[in-house]
Amino acid sequence: MKKILNNPENYVPEMLKGLLAAHPGRLKSAAGDIHCIVRADAPVTGKVGIITGGGSGHLPVFLGYVGRGLLDGCAVGDVFASPTSDQMYETTKAVHGGAGVLHLFGNYGGDVMNFATAADEAAMEDIETETVLVADDVASAPAERASSRRGVAGMIFAFKIAGARAEEMGTLAEVKAAAEHALANTRSMGVALSPCTVPQVGRPTFTIGDDEMEIGMGIHGEQGIRRGPLQSADEITDQLLRPIMADLDIVNTEVAVMLNSLGATPLEELYIMYAHLRELLQAENVRVYRPYIGRFATSMEMAGASLTIMRLDDELKRLLDAPASSPFFEQSQYV
């Protein structure tokens, strides 16, 4: 395990301590628990609060999207482990500015269960909540069982769209609808080239041959749809795009594209993939309205990449274009 760390058991609390030390003007903890991270100005009176939650090891996901025009808070779990329902409840309470709170998070068992409990606790305190699950990974289940799909990098488009709608002072129903609208138009697909190591475990999450890749593997090493020889960038890109296009009709539309490194894969390789992706999309008369190329949802040092496509309409374009700012995600007015 070649990591820069102290005691593996303290990986998450030390990371959070560094985070709060680095960005005191932008982030704070709530309820005396360092695992409840909220905007420094939370709660914003009259604004719908949006929170997410999930395991650590995916920076910038999840807490990296707590910021202006994005999320209000995040309940932070241990590496690849759900935060507790109590942490979710305390985070909910800390961002409640009187207009209710949206729970917007990936479709993972522990998170679903704990957020349900947290919503019940919030209801007892007369805090209205709504829930939207992110389930964008087309590799994780067929279209007939789309609601059982896992949530991956597509959640960032949902954070962005819902966050912008909340910043416009939309109601809880409107913010929820914006998130659902974004997700109805969003699909993702990934490829893994190498595993990562959970610090407390000390060994790789899975093994894969030196000349192999696995298409559709989950960000925690969940089994993909096909393991085979490592192919070229062009071939890989094609295999990420086709299942998305089979699931979401984007021909003759405008889209936002997110080409995401899972960690170790360098930006250079993402741009090589993008060169071919753009040609593939042009051939289908798909226009890229705004590309996001970088590390947005990782699995620590895993090598690999994911592609996310969001089909756009005027409302989604307006909300996507809104400025946003967190320590991990800055979007100015320039494209």
Add this chain to the structure above:
Amino acid sequence: MKKILNNPENYVPEMLKGLLAAHPGRLKSAAGDIHCIVRADAPVTGKVGIITGGGSGHLPVFLGYVGRGLLDGCAVGDVFASPTSDQMYETTKAVHGGAGVLHLFGNYGGDVMNFATAADEAAMEDIETETVLVADDVASAPAERASSRRGVAGMIFAFKIAGARAEEMGTLAEVKAAAEHALANTRSMGVALSPCTVPQVGRPTFTIGDDEMEIGMGIHGEQGIRRGPLQSADEITDQLLRPIMADLDIVNTEVAVMLNSLGATPLEELYIMYAHLRELLQAENVRVYRPYIGRFATSMEMAGASLTIMRLDDELKRLLDAPASSPFFEQSQYV
């Protein structure tokens, strides 16, 4: 070599093709050569142009800092190889808005030689140029031979400061002085945990034991100052900070800090390091005015990190705070 690529020989041109396809509103090539990358609005009339140049494989360095409030252009070489003097000259010409051009780049033999030739060519066309070399890596030579040091992540502070001064419509002499002032107050130190692989070569740049690290190693695998067992995050952080503090008196000052992953090292580990770094700095009454934590200068998939410190005064704070925007680096008004 577990990379997502097509023909290794086309690594850089395909990457550049993807870059220009992704960001047409922000970047363009000059002189019909895809290796000459400039701002889409170049040349900006009356503004001093700033260009850099160097080998590929370090994204966001170098071309990632071409943008508003930053650089005007970048001559792009092959992986870890200098661009040609002609590419540097064409980039110079393309960003010359009538106020001259600053050549601001790392202290590497090939780049120094080629930029000198490019400056001569520019002079023959009556384009005034000035040169500032970045030599911030304290590991690469002792203080007595500071001018022979290599340039590493400290160059980004120089880009930021000089870029802001140029945006204020400073003269060529003023922009040069701002870059020199930034660099006189900037030092860096790195640690490598694993090598990277140059695509055309196909094997790692160096070998290192599974339980080893090398303090002071250069970003191309240049020999460091000490190889030994992998230590804790706290110990590593201490060993990056001490040589910087021995070279630059920062006690009782305000500083900007850049904690940079060399590629594969995840953000989580940088924040673990930052937690301890901030305590070390507080003990010396050093206040962190603005932290930069992320991937700013990499060596593809190399694991490791570097620390850069810039000692601040009022002028450097003002220029550091100015907004900046490139596809790889966004700085809003918020800290």
